[in-house]
Amino acid sequence: GPRNLSCVSYKHPSVRGRLGGAGGAVAGAVRCPPGQCCIGIWNRSHALVQGCWGGGGAACPSPTCTPSPAGPPGGAVLVCLCHGHLCNGNTTATG
Amino acid sequence: GPRNLSCVSYKHPSVRGRLGGAGGAVAGAVRCPPGQCCIGIWNRSHALVQGCWGGGGAACPSPTCTPSPAGPPGGAVLVCLCHGHLCNGNTTATG
Amino acid sequence: QERRKVQRQHRSARPPAHCRLQELTIDLRDRKFIVMPTVYAANNCEGPCRLPLSTRVPSYYSHTVLLLGMQERGAPLQRPPCCVPVRYSDQLIISLSPEGLEVRKFPNMVAEECGCR
Amino acid sequence: QERRKVQRQHRSARPPAHCRLQELTIDLRDRKFIVMPTVYAANNCEGPCRLPLSTRVPSYYSHTVLLLGMQERGAPLQRPPCCVPVRYSDQLIISLSPEGLEVRKFPNMVAEECGCR
Numbered sequence: 237g238p239r240n241l242s243c244v245s246y247k248h249p250s251v252r253g254r255l256g257g258a259g260g261a262v263a264g265a266v267r268c269p270p271g272q273c274c275i276g277i278w279n280r281s282h283a284l285v286q287g288c289w290g291g292g293g294a295a296c297p298s299p300t301c302t303p304s305p306a307g308p309p310g311g312a313v314l315v316c317l318c319h320g321h322l323c324n325g326n327t328t329a330t331g
Numbered sequence: 332g333p334r335n336l337s338c339v340s341y342k343h344p345s346v347r348g349r350l351g352g353a354g355g356a357v358a359g360a361v362r363c364p365p366g367q368c369c370i371g372i373w374n375r376s377h378a379l380v381q382g383c384w385g386g387g388g389a390a391c392p393s394p395t396c397t398p399s400p401a402g403p404p405g406g407a408v409l410v411c412l413c414h415g416h417l418c419n420g421n422t423t424a425t426g
Numbered sequence: 427q428e429r430r431k432v433q434r435q436h437r438s439a440r441p442p443a444h445c446r447l448q449e450l451t452i453d454l455r456d457r458k459f460i461v462m463p464t465v466y467a468a469n470n471c472e473g474p475c476r477l478p479l480s481t482r483v484p485s486y487y488s489h490t491v492l493l494l495g496m497q498e499r500g501a502p503l504q505r506p507p508c509c510v511p512v513r514y515s516d517q518l519i520i521s522l523s524p525e526g527l528e529v530r531k532f533p534n535m536v537a538e539e540c541g542c543r
Numbered sequence: 544q545e546r547r548k549v550q551r552q553h554r555s556a557r558p559p560a561h562c563r564l565q566e567l568t569i570d571l572r573d574r575k576f577i578v579m580p581t582v583y584a585a586n587n588c589e590g591p592c593r594l595p596l597s598t599r600v601p602s603y604y605s606h607t608v609l610l611l612g613m614q615e616r617g618a619p620l621q622r623p624p625c626c627v628p629v630r631y632s633d634q635l636i637i638s639l640s641p642e643g644l645e646v647r648k649f650p651n652m653v654a655e656e657c658g659c660r
Contacts, residue, residue, distance in 0.1 A: 346526065347525075347526065347529070347530075348529035348531075349529055350529055372520065372527065379527050380520070384462065384518075401461045401462065402458070402459065402461035402522040403458045403459055403522055406522045408522055408527070410461060
């Protein structure tokens with residue numbers, strides 16, 4: 237897996253809890269522990285959480301962020317995992 | 332089992348370690364935690380250890396000390412368990 | 427309500443409905459260097475681990491719940507969850523060696539609480 | 544020397560010679576409220592517990608050694624010693640409820656070390 241990747245770090249005020257290494261509710265970047273991926277989660281209109289994800293068998297084969305639906309049906313949540321520098325900041329699938 | 336029995340407490344200088352609640356290498360008496368018995372261990376010529384013993388299923392049906400051989404064959408060690416007041420101080424089987 | 431004390435049932439009685447502490451005596455008389463105890467109450471954990479654990483077995487972990495979930499959905503597990511001791515207590519052992527008599531406390535000799543792992 | 548890392552053998556390969564950590568992936572896609580992870584490396588402890596443990600399984604207790612001794616001498620045990628996780632690690636779970644998205648660390652989700660209990 238990628239080593240010490242940098243990812244966009246963000247948390248929407250509506251989200252409870254936090255990703256490991258992610259900062260507060262301000263946009264920024266974070267350097268991940270070895271082996272982790274970048275993750276981005278969006279709803280229809282805006283980003284919910286961005287940061288580092290994984291370790292222990294998590295895989296992110298794509299260098300770029302291609303969000304796909306996840307979670308409960310009708311929840312309208314899109315998730316991407318990727319391993320490019322700050323790759324979880326840009327996505328063509330959401331506004 | 333008996334509750335808060337008092338037993339003779341003694342440890343010969345040759346003995347390593349200690350029984351729970353037993354004092355140092357001086358003769359005396361000790362009050363045992365609930366459910367424990369008195370124990371006495373002797374070799375041919377003298378007492379080795381006296382104090383409280385047991386809990387967790389240990390049984391001492393006899394009120395008096397009747398030592399019987401224990402441990403390795405040829406070790407010449409005699410042990411008694413009993414539930415009478417200071418019962419592990421007196422035995423007719425050893426000098 | 428589950429009783430958490432040792433179940434004093436006979437070995438021939440039917441096994442417990444859920445994972446729990448059962449009485450078991452271990453005989454140490456074949457270990458000739460041991461003076462005392464000759465037998466001791468080591469106890470053991472016995473009984474099945476089945477969902478839901480929350481109402482049956484006080485000590486359980488998420489890992490176990492997920493394994494049991496896999497099993498319920500028909501996925502075969504190489505090692506299904508097992509009822510094991512999760513807390514032990516010590517036992518004093520009096521032994522005789524050529525160096526003399528020794529009284530020593532051995533850790534993890536007596537099962538005190540059970541869980542599914 | 545025993546390797547203490549996860550054994551990355553295929554599930555169809557022969558079982559391990561002694562109790563040890565094996566790779567196991569748990570699928571969480573049927574738990575609809577979970578956004579991430581969809582699958583995670585939970586791992587499992589697999590393999591037999593046999594004497595001598597000292598040269599085979601790093602984590603073992605006196606209680607287990609005495610149970611195995613009983614078994615070797617032909618005394619039947621209601622619950623023979625079992626290979627189980629003795630150390631776990633956490634897993635982050637991202638879930639979606641009517642209250643919104645939540646990132647939460649769940650303890651004891653990943654088996655990290657095995658022992659005979």
